[in-house]
Amino acid sequence: MHMTHDVALGINLLHANQEGAEHNRAHFDEWGITCCNIMSSPGAGKTALLEKTLEALSTSLQIAVIEGDMTTELDADRLRQYGVPVIAINTGRSCHLDSRMVAGGIHRLQHEYNPSSFDLVLVENVGNLVCPAEFEVGEHAKIALLSITEGEDKPLKYPIMFREADCLLITKTDLAPYLDVDLSQIEANVRQINPTVTIIPVSVKTGVGLDDWYAWVRSMVDRHCQNHHLGSASLVGAVPHNH
Amino acid sequence: MITIRDWWESQPERPKISKVYLIVGQFTCVEPVSLQFAFAAQTCDTFLAGATLEIQETPLIAFCHTCQQEYRPEIGIQYACPTCRSPMDDIRSGRELKIDRIECEEQLLCT
Numbered sequence: 001m002h003m004t005h006d007v008a009l010g011i012n013l014l015h016a017n018q019e020g021a022e023h024n025r026a027h028f029d030e031w032g033i034t035c036c037n038i039m040s041s042p043g044a045g046k047t048a049l050l051e052k053t054l055e056a057l058s059t060s061l062q063i064a065v066i067e068g069d070m071t072t073e074l075d076a077d078r079l080r081q082y083g084v085p086v087i088a089i090n091t092g093r094s095c096h097l098d099s100r101m102v103a104g105g106i107h108r109l110q111h112e113y114n115p116s117s118f119d120l121v122l123v124e125n126v127g128n129l130v131c132p133a134e135f136e137v138g139e140h141a142k143i144a145l146l147s148i149t150e151g152e153d154k155p156l157k158y159p160i161m162f163r164e165a166d167c168l169l170i171t172k173t174d175l176a177p178y179l180d181v182d183l184s185q186i187e188a189n190v191r192q193i194n195p196t197v198t199i200i201p202v203s204v205k206t207g208v209g210l211d212d213w214y215a216w217v218r219s220m221v222d223r224h225c226q227n228h229h230l231g232s233a234s235l236v237g238a239v240p241h242n243h
Numbered sequence: 244m245i246t247i248r249d250w251w252e253s254q255p256e257r258p259k260i261s262k263v264y265l266i267v268g269q270f271t272c273v274e275p276v277s278l279q280f281a282f283a284a285q286t287c288d289t290f291l292a293g294a295t296l297e298i299q300e301t302p303l304i305a306f307c308h309t310c311q312q313e314y315r316p317e318i319g320i321q322y323a324c325p326t327c328r329s330p331m332d333d334i335r336s337g338r339e340l341k342i343d344r345i346e347c348e349e350q351l352l353c354t
Contacts, residue, residue: 002349003348003349004348007250007344008343008344009342009343010342011246011247011341011342013265013341016245019245130272131272133272156319156320157319160270163270192322193322193330194330194331195331
């Protein structure tokens with residue numbers, strides 16, 4: 001018979017990813033960049049939203065996109081037409097971006113461009129309503145999209161994504177007349193899980209709600225910029241260093 | 244120290260690890276059954292080969308500030324407070340994801 005003894009470890013399983021995310025955030029803070037992590041199920045309209053956002057904001061803000069896609073550069077090619085740097089990260093068979101993959105994108109941003117010239121980095125995550133919610137990549141805000149065609153129950157079934165989101169865009173609202181979906185029920189279900197999230201119903205087809213979304217992004221960038229210039233305590237702990 | 248390997252490599256006697264105790268909250272994106280399957284596959288031919296994984300699940304428990312009491316949200320159905328319908332605000336349990344402890348076999352001392 002073997003004698004055994006226990007050793008207490010208390011290791012957070014996500015620690016390695018969180019450490020990487022903090023490292024990425026330190027780089028963004030050092031360069032005065034605001035980073036948004038954009039997440040949704042496949043087909044909710046992340047790329048379409050980014051197209052509109054780049055069209056509307058890239059004249060007044062310096063934007064770069066980090067694009068996570070499983071195998072192709074189709075989305076990245078769509079976004080390159082807007083004249084902003086698009087760094088494609090093929091996640092291979094992985095269903096989410098993790099902080100190490102995004103660090104690879106940041107590395108390219110640093111070496112191929114002048115990173116301090118950017119105001120905003122938009123990370124388009126892999127289409128998936130589950131795993132991306134658990135993996136921070138170094139963002140300052142998490143944006144979730146839910147298209148109305150997905151149904152009112154999705155916030156209840158995939159709660160972590162909606163719990164983690166700072167801003168939720170309910171997309172494809174132009175389709176509402178053709179669907180038996182109750183927009184107020186979607187909002188109520190989200191609110192049960194996350195009382196503080198900003199909810200913005202939008203349609204990239206008709207443009208409804210997009211101005212509210214752009215205003216939300218601008219206020220994020222402004223707030224972060226102010227903190228950056230003031231060297232706010234919330235952004236300290238970010239120790240810049242070279243690789 | 245962020246992995247079991249880090250701990251193991253820091254031990255001069257490199258003990259045999261027989262069990263890994265995980266704590267997994269019910270309000271995480273981790274499915275214990277899948278994790279068991281992955282653990283067996285991933286530890287094959289490593290220092291953890293032969294070790295078993297013991298998963299302790301912790302329930303989702305929220306605290307309602309209006310009612311000043313804890314309650315158990317029904318995942319997938321209802322998250323608001325069952326008494327006053329306030330949204331789920333503070334989560335007291337259910338987000339845990341950690342390696343709590345490991346069990347090692349004692350080294351036999353040869354004289």
